[in-house]
Amino acid sequence: MKTITVLGTGCTKCKNTVQLIEESAQGLGVDVKVEKVEDPAQIMTYNVMSTPAVVLDGTVVHKGGIPSKEQVIGWLES
């Protein structure tokens, strides 16, 4: 099963990102585990400075904003 991690300090954009991914996964019927990391020390270990950022199976694939729907679908179908 795929794991998608959303890095963010708890702002609205981060919440929207999680929601977007969960909804898209449901729509596509893809089984995915969505995690949220809010601890700054942990976010630092990904070497990410602009949040929200998205990590797909351990690799940072997006940072600095809410991803587009197409991007999310791309990750889910990859």
Added chain:
Amino acid sequence: MFIIFTDLASWLIYDLLGLSPETKLGTALHFFVEDVSKIFVLLMVMIYLIALLRVSLDVERVRDFLARKSRGTGYILASGLGAITPFCSCSSIPVFLGFTSAGIPIGITMAFLLTSPLINEVAVLLLLSLLGWKFTLLYVVVGVLVGVLGGLFLDAIRAERWLQSFAAKALKGAQTQPLNTAEEDHPKITFAERHTFAKSETLEIFGRVWKWVIVGVGLGAALHGFVPDGWIEAHLGAGQWWSVPAATLIGIPLYSNATGVIPVMESLITNGLPIGTTLAFCMSTVAASFPEFILLKQVMQWRLLAILFAMLLISFTTIGWIFNGLSFLF
């Protein structure tokens, strides 16, 4: 070129609604429509144009750039870059840690973070259109100075002593063994990509700030129409030295971004509030806020937070007094 907005407001309020320009309600509504329409159009156009230009400027690049600079120029560059680099305020903590773990001194990092909320392209634009170039220039210079001096001060007192331990460790580690900040490959950006970015930026920023503009101009209109002429000047004028620290304190619990507060600044100044008092109030509203400080607690100990807070209060108050003293220049 702004006359079109005055005409629009006159047509809507005086002709269509039939209100008289002699009444308070008439002038207040006229002011509201004129300013809101003007600001909305300016915002849309300028955010788009500026976003086109700054696609390639991001915090990663700024960090790599600053990590290679000497201390002396670092403060000024960091403060200046803080003014133009876009990032969401909820990224402050990751940015702080990212800079710190690249070995950038805390004062330079804070210079970047302090200037960032004070100056941004939207704020500069609104200032230019509402209060003129002199005031805008003044605001920008003071904003950058707050960052530079604040940063110098924090390094002078060795503020890194009071970081949370994991952040202090990251800073120490990076200073003894520099992070590899070699230039990453930045692919060339096509115009289509610039356009897509600028479009989404415009919609995103506009979607976030339009309500602030309404609130700000609304307050401004209320002041404009209903506070008697001369009242502010008589009660809160430059002669009342305490009005500056009071304005700074009032600004703290009020939290707004620069976009919302500038229309209020305009009406405060045109109603006779001294320029320094207005600056103190607005900078404190924009830069010192409790939510921000609670976030910073994650990387700083209470002691450093208290110092930072006091530092901001003292600087805004000093700025207020200085500019009230110099107000004959404007």
